[in-house]
Amino acid sequence: MFSLQEPPVFTRLKKSERILVAGAGGGFDVYAGLPLALALREIGKEVHLASLSFSMLYGLGTDVWVETDVAALTPEIQVRDWYAPEATLASWLDRHGEPSTVYAFPRLGVQPLRDAYRVLIERLDLDAIVLVDGGTDILMRGDESGLGTPAEDMASLAAVHGLDVPEKLVTSLGFGIDAYHGINHVQVLENLAALNREGAYLGRTHRDRRAGLGSVGQAVGQAVRAASSERDVMPSLG
Numbered sequence: 518m519f520s521l522q523e524p525p526v527f528t529r530l531k532k533s534e535r536i537l538v539a540g541a542g543g544g545f546d547v548y549a550g551l552p553l554a555l556a557l558r559e560i561g562k563e564v565h566l567a568s569l570s571f572s573m574l575y576g577l578g579t580d581v582w583v584e585t586d587v588a589a590l591t592p593e594i595q596v597r598d599w600y601a602p603e604a605t606l607a608s609w610l611d612r613h614g615e616p617s618t619v620y621a622f623p624r625l626g627v628q629p630l631r632d633a634y635r636v637l638i639e640r641l642d643l644d645a646i647v648l649v650d651g652g653t654d655i656l657m658r659g660d661e662s663g664l665g666t667p668a669e670d671m672a673s674l675a676a677v678h679g680l681d682v683p684e685k686l687v688t689s690l691g692f693g694i695d696a697y698h699g700i701n702h703v704q705v706l707e708n709l710a711a712l713n714r715e716g717a718y719l720g721r722t723h724r725d726r727r728a729g730l731g732s733v734g735q736a737v738g739q740a741v742r743a744a745s746s747e748r749d750v751m752p753s754l755g
Contacts, residue, residue: 525719526647526686530557533645533684537637540568541648541655541673541687542666545602547619549651549690558615565641566606567620569630569669573598574623583640586633588621624669631676638682645684646677652695653705655687661708663699686719 519525530536538554540546547568554564574588576597581588590596592611596604603619611617622633637643648655654665655674677685693702712718 524722526553526688526722527557527560529684529686529719530562530645530647533562535563535565535641535643536645536647536684537565537567537641537643538647538649539566539634539673539677541650542652542670543569543571543624544651546649546651547603547606550647550649550688552690553647553649553688555615565616565618565620565637565643566610567622567637568603569625569673570603570621570623572596572601572603572621574621583620584633584636586623586625586629587636588623590619590621592617625672627672627675627679630672631679634676634680638680643682645686646680646682647686647688648673648677650687650689652691652698653689653700653702654695654698655689656705656708657700658708661704662701665695665698665700 519528536554536557538547538550538557540548540550547566550566554566557564570588573596577588577594581590581594583589590603590607592608594604594607603621607617607619610619620637622630625633634646638646650656650670652665654667655670657664657667674687692705696702709718
């Protein structure tokens with residue numbers, strides 16, 4: 518039963534204890550999951566982070582690999598690739614006293630990516646997976662006038678859909694930011710309306726600018742700025 522006093526996504530995750538928040542589209546999508554991940558940790562949930570990575574993971578040492586196609590990035594790991602948002606995030610989390618392992622998957626097709634997720638389900642005893650997209654192209658169906666950059670998002674969506682885990686959710690952060698990728702946000706709203714008709718839409722939450730960022734918002738902003746400055750790279754969302 519949903520209530521106006523609690524965002525529906527938190528209601529859905531109320532019974533979940535071990536949650537994986539995973540960036541669906543590569544790049545900095547995992548950073549878009551930080552507001553939810555940190556908020557869930559604040560209420561006592563065990564939250565892990567993962568990302569479909571654009572970095573050159575296969576150059577890492579064998580001790581980093583939990584299993585085939587699943588790397589566990591910690592603050593001590595030296596990633597030689599100039600583009601390494603997951604490694605930077607692990608270091609930032611460690612500096613702020615948060616659990617700091619960030620799991621990373623290479624760019625894979627649906628079946629091997631599903632197998633990689635299964636490894637984490639068993640290793641972490643997960644009872645919920647939340648895919649996060651920085652943007653809205655994960656909500657595209659394929660017949661819209663513009664699709665953005667949906668390949669990795671669709672692979673993640675299909676991979677997680679086929680998993681046996683009690684809760685599987687998709688969240689999107691940043692309505693409007695995909696306009697430069699050709700997304701028509703009228704069509705995004707139409708797709709959300711279609712989900713709502715099927716009882717699959719859990720609503721939205723937003724930050725009231727008058728209330729300020731709050732501790733979670735400030736933390737996310739610091740993480741993104743750290744990633745931008747540490748490797749001189751502009752954050753990109755998949």
